[in-house]
Amino acid sequence: MTVRNLESLFQPRSIALIGEASDTDRRILRNLLSEPFQGPVMPVMAGIDSMGGVPVFPGIDDLPAVPDLAVITRPLEEVPALITALGERGTRGVIITRAVPRDYTREQREALEQTILEASRPHLVRVAGPGSSCISVPHRGLHASSLPITLAAGKAALVTKSSAMAGAALRWCRENDSGLSHIIHIGAATDVDLGDSFDYLATDHRARAVIVYIERVRRARKFMSALRRLARMKPVIILKPPQVGEEEIDDFVYDAAFRRAGVVRVDDLEELFSAVEILDSSRVPGRDGPLAIFGNSRSLGLLASNALRRHDSSPQQLAPESNEALQELARRNASSHNPLDMGVDAGADAYDRALEILGKDRRISGILALKAPGASDDGDAVAEVVARHAKRLRKPVLAAWDPSAGEAGLRRLAAAVPAFSYPEEAVRAYSRLLQYRRSQTLLMQTPPSLPEDFTPDYEQARLILSAALTAGRDHLNEYQTGRLLSAYGIPCVDSRRANDPEEAAAVAAELNQPVALKLMSPEVQLKSQAGSVALDLTGPEAVRAEAEAMLARLHELRGEDVAVDGFAVQPMTRRDGAFELTLGVRPGGPFGPVLYFGHGGTETEAIADWACGLPPLNMHLAREIMQRTRIYGLLVDSGLRKPDLDAVALSLVKLSQLVIDFGAIESLDINPLWATGHGVLALDAGVGIQPQRGDPAESLCIRPYPTELNERIELPDGQCLNLRPVLPEDGPQLNAMVERTPPEQVRMRFFQALKSLPQELAARLTQIDYDREMALVITRDGIPGRAPLLGMVHISADPDLEQAEYDIMLDPSVAGMGLGPMLMHRIVDYARQRGIREIYGEVLRENEPMLKINEAMGFRIEPSSDDPGLMHVALRLDGSGA
Incomplete structure (x- = not known):
């Protein structure tokens, strides 16, 4: 859901404990009363008049006040009805302490979760659990926990899905005379999940740092978006142990996700709690x-x-x-x-x-x-x-x-x-x-511009994948693979298709040099093991004879009815001194596709030197993946053999764009990729495919660059400019625009006179999360990072999409050309399409041009309650009026 009403969970003014007078209820009540909680604690239980010296009420309707928070310990089948009754009375926070029984089937678990959500959503009741054993906020006097240890206030918060970890944190704090600002045990996370917790803690100044224990991630895009925002505001330390039976790549993917978010991963509990100590003091x-x-x-x-x-x-x-x-x-x-x-x-x-x-x-x-x-x-x-x-x-x-x-x-x-x-x-x-x-x-850091103007042939790639899927294939053959990679600018060995041995011989004669011959069949994956690849064949007769022998071997292995796509004939290529690398795409579980890079060649698996990262990539992120491998040091220090590392990084960027554009690509392996000082060449590659379901971008855990917003605009004087979303590479050009803008106009935007932008601010404005922010820029023609910026409008939405704050700046060279109103209309249209309910801003009183635009667009304009020199402007986008 959102961060809305989470204050009822973490900052309640009154609490109800709805239970059965069990030992667990007595422990929870004792914990609630032992802390200096300032509001009433009201037990609701049948058959008793008091507990722990506190009056007990027979039912929810008998409560003397509406509780902000209800702690429910009753059987799970009763919980949805209790949530409905509480929501109707005005309660907005619920903790469900009972865990889902281990013998529940997946269908039973999902049905229970759905029933809880259906009960909570009409009144926006926020639910922690089922199985939430501890929500503790010492500075609020809140210790809603069945665990028998109270918590002192500290400066770091703990978020976990593990009850054992919450208990371990409490014990560690007691034994080390330490504390935490929060313990948030979300349990099954039916409603309030890791992402919600991160969003809440991002704006809570008492949590100066956050430590996290997780085992698995659901809702990966929400998780990554919230984690990236949190990590930009305060240190985040994560402990995520590898799972039993989990493939090695799965743990590499988690590691890549944490690196992309800018958090630190530790290896064990000792390190995690050491982090608490150092962050706390x-x-x-x-x-x-x-x-x-x-x-x-x-x-x-x-x-x-x-x-x-x-x-x-x-x-x-x-x-x-x-x-x-x-x-x-x-x-x-x-x-x-x-x-x-x-x-x-x-x-x-x-x-x-x-x-x-x-x-x-x-x-x-x-x-x-x-x-x-x-x-x-x-x-x-x-x-x-x-x-x-x-x-x-x-x-x-x-x-x-x-x-x-x-x-x-x-x-x-x-x-x-x-x-x-x-x-x-x-x-x-x-x-x-x-x-x-x-x-x-x-x-x-601002990523460098692409070393070339990369424009993929999207339509050719679409036709290749569509034809293979229509034919019922689950992978591309060599010819299709080469054309697909070429469509996205990755150099490949020239591969020519031949339907039969005669055509293969004719192609060999035309090439007039030694060739490699590969039989293409959807039923043969490992060609070397099936005798379906031959190297260094010289002359048409040798090629014809080998092609016939390949067919005979295949028919003997798979029968006469085996499907054959023909042959791929490739000129033998030699590059003395080339490095053999590998790169490609693999499934990354909840995080969607991941890209990898490493040491290539026939011993790739044995060497096991590779690193992975999440799309979308730019040149900087691609280099960071490469730098995490052992072979990278050899590539850098190889003297006269030093390969073109920009070409290697660019190949990763191109693969990133390919998987963004096509969810049909399940896996892609290039091995080897030859790398020399003259560039790269893919010698062999394989592509696994699957039917595409919906928008391919939705399978990614980081929302990719929204190319659909790119637009060509024409000014009244006939100039043609580009309107597009901002890119990280735009940082230097944004700073250049600030430097050439008069100080007074800069003050209108930043509320202070700046001669240039600090690097961190330029990065924050250009390296945005497209899931939560948007910045549209106007540029002249050219490669991003080199093309001059002439204007920029930016909005940043809260996690609820309830409000988004805007800011805008124009280059003085385009003043009076109508770009200000145009940018404002574009960003308002985008905000409305995203479901944002209100867009607002703070405008200096003397900024009359901006206020006139606001007035013309229907913004509500009123003096700011915080600063007499500012006007608060706001526009409702949901039709609910001012």
């Missing part, structure tokens, strides 16, 4: 610099350094002035003091001086203080020094502390900084935090 690194390591133990310093190397990082050089200043503290002379060994007897003064020096080093992204027991025995004083500096510094400070160095000091230290027993634990937690920052930086 530390700052996210402000830059990607070295971690400064210092302490009173050379051994601990070496362990920390080695741990950094294992996490794809290593201690880097400090600033020269820092190294020079630290020499006075160092146990021995060294060219670099990272890690810094101050000697076992180093006391509070040494730690104080080291932190003062390191705190001034702008290269450093974080500091790790190490403490082993020493002769000075002033661990408590050292801990106090570290805690004091941690509060002062703007970069994260961590500690690895031997408890025997001082228990009291360790407690004070742990209250101020993430404190770990071992340096490896501290480094691992810090590395995950730095990984989050790096992933966000990666996503904010």
Whole structure:
């Protein structure tokens, strides 16, 4: 559904507990009453007058007030009727604690879920569960849980579908004197699911970070859209263990999805809870610099350094002035003091001086203080020094502390900084935090323009696939595959079709060079195993003889009635020094098709060096997939053999567009793809197909670029321009438009005078989620990223599609040509088509041209309640009036 009414689940003012006076009910009531919840808690149970000192009411109609939230523990068959009764009274949040029985069939489970949804939807009642064992929000005094542990307030939220994980989090918080801002156990997620939870937490300032435990994902597009939005606003750490019986590719797909969203994946519970500790008590690194390591133990310093190397990082050089200043503290002379060994007897003064020096080093992204027991025995004083500096510094400070160095000091230290027993634990937690920052930086980078103006032959590809599907085929033959790839600009070996041995011989004579011969039959997939491929055939007679032999072998294996499509005759190709790569498309379960890249050739499976990513791709995302393979390092460092890596990345982008356009493509494997300095060449490929159902874009978990909105427009002076949705590559041209616009006009758009756009802002405006946002740009002709931008209108909708805020900007060169009203009409039409109910904006009072456009279009215009210098403008799109 939406985020609407989720405040009734997470911020209720009154609660009803509807149960049976069981032990579970008593535990839940005790938890509700044990927290400082400010509103009434009203049990509803038959046959008793009170429970836990609280009056009990016999039925929902007997309640003295309408509960915002109802916790239902009664049998599942009674739940839909209870939801209906509660919804009619005005309740908007329900928690169903009972889980669906394990012996329910899939049909029974789906029928129950549908009945619950039908009961909740008329009144927009939001439902957590069935099987939701814990909704806990400490700062609201809410602990709606059957688990026997209460929760202290913290800064990170936990979202999970696992009751065991919710219980583990509660136990960990109690044992480590820590807390969480929320525990949201969604259970079966019939209504409120992971996406809804992410959307809610994205705007809750008390959740500074979010940790997630999942096992499977449903509603993948909603999940990805909400997760990407959440990860842009705060750190997200995910634990997703591989499933028993799950294919390796399935886990690779999840990994690709998490990378695309910009979240950090951890491997185990220890890491997940370490992330809670560091997020709860530390700052996210402000830059990607070295971690400064210092302490009173050379051994601990070496362990920390080695741990950094294992996490794809290593201690880097400090600033020269820092190294020079630290020499006075160092146990021995060294060219670099990272890690810094101050000697076992180093006391509070040494730690104080080291932190003062390191705190001034702008290269450093974080500091790790190490403490082993020493002769000075002033661990408590050292801990106090570290805690004091941690509060002062703007970069994260961590500690690895031997408890025997001082228990009291360790407690004070742990209250101020993430404190770990071992340096490896501290480094691992810090590395995950730095990984989050790096992933966000990666996503904010502007992708380069395509190295060529890529325009696929959509109609040729459609005809090829349509003909094969009409013939009842589940894969394309070599000839069809080559034509399909060529239609999307991927160079292939020249493949010529021959209907019989005579035609094959004639083709060979025409080519007049050694050829490869392949028999094409829908019943033969592995041609090498069926004797249906021959290489290096010279002359027509050799080709004719081999073609006849292939037919004879096939008839012997499959009978005389076996279907034969003919032969593919291909000139033998040699490229000395070419790298053999593989790339293609595979099914990705709930996430739709995924693209992969890796080491190719006959030993692909044994080498197992590949990485995958989700469409749609641009050049930047394609390169990121390539960089995650081992062979990429060889490609980069291959000297004179270095291949054209842009051509390889572009091939991935082209395959991405192919699967976006055609849901009929179930799988596609190119192996090998030869890569040289002159480009790429697909030597062999196979394409699996299936009947296409509906819009192919709907099978993708990330909504692709909406090409249907592309339009050619003509200005009154005869100029022809392009109107299209924004692309990530447009970032530099958007900034160029801002730079050539007078400061006063820039202020009308951004409410401040900017000479240029910060990179992060330019990325946010151009790298959008087409599921939730839209930006239309006007450009001159040219490749995106190079073609000048002349105007842009942008809307950002809330998850409910209830409202969308707009903003607009035009290049001064097109002022007075009617582009402002045209862009506004286009974006309003788009918002209406998407089902958005209202579009609104904030306009400076002195921006009279914009206000005139608003008035002409029927916007309601009134002074802003937040700022006297602004006017609030709004237009209803659903016909409900102003």
